[in-house]
Amino acid sequence: MSTKPIQKELINGVDVPQLTQIIDDLTQNPNLAQFHFCAKNNWVSGGENQTTVNEFYGGGKKHVRSKPFVFTKDEPPTLLGHDNGANPVEYALTALAGCVTTTLVYYASAMNVKINKIESTLEGDIDLRGLLNIDDGIKAGYKSIDIKLKIDSNASAEVLEKLMAIAKKHSPVANTITNGTPINLSLV
């Protein structure tokens, strides 16, 4: 860690000197780059369940929030639920939307590209015959996910396209989805 005092300089709400410092620190000490995230889930009934997110490990230490984040998931009536929350495939779009946006904004800030506004829509198709095992040849998940971004910035379309390509490649959630990430289930 540098002992120099760091001048706070916000670009797009991102503290760029701190971002540069983090990149330097993680380059010099890859152990600090190891992050471990977790969530606890409790089934309620039918299609309803509740997830609690609180702690994570990263930058060499454990972090605990001042209060946990709690999320209720449910299904709409047409999928046998009571609409007490968005459903899991909608939470997946929510995760992806946030990650692509944040990745794009952090890189824009590092490149000194000012962003005024970003709106995006995410859409994806699911054939329910996959979930219900009506046809074994049908993928249960999203066939693909389309993200349309409307970005208000003075940057050129070329720069914005470059930022989008970076976001697609380096966003942890986008990368998790596009790269076939293994999931291991075990009974305890």
Add this chain to the structure above:
Amino acid sequence: MSTKPIQKELINGVDVPQLTQIIDDLTQNPNLAQFHFCAKNNWVSGGENQTTVNEFYGGGKKHVRSKPFVFTKDEPPTLLGHDNGANPVEYALTALAGCVTTTLVYYASAMNVKINKIESTLEGDIDLRGLLNIDDGIKAGYKSIDIKLKIDSNASAEVLEKLMAIAKKHSPVANTITNGTPINLSLV
């Protein structure tokens, strides 16, 4: 659609006759199985953004909730945010937790397996050097995701293992993550 009156019979909170009816309907009319989900996202500042989920299309018609579900995402201070919400990779675990649980419960109900309780923990490691492009050889997303399930049920361990294998294969979110789902970004 059958015109027979359907007796409501809840197993694990799931209306099994309705589930059976849905499977029959989708088998006979695959158009009803086509679902389209969407989310709208607005960037706030830095690592904070907000997603709204409301409408979806499925079973041959558009569905609109009585009020939208709104989710704030942010980063913790160590990742340059203000902890105003869970971060996107934690939302991804939340989505996965819900989908695996619901898929397991729906199949258990269809198989007449009574479930009293399901608790699960989800954990995954991310090397931040991927996000920050410090080393191009490092995956930006989760290396893998471990789901540990504690299931209170009279069913045998064999039956529970079978249900877990079904949930892993047929959960739309698990399937989206494990199968390398394409993401398309475009500027509008």
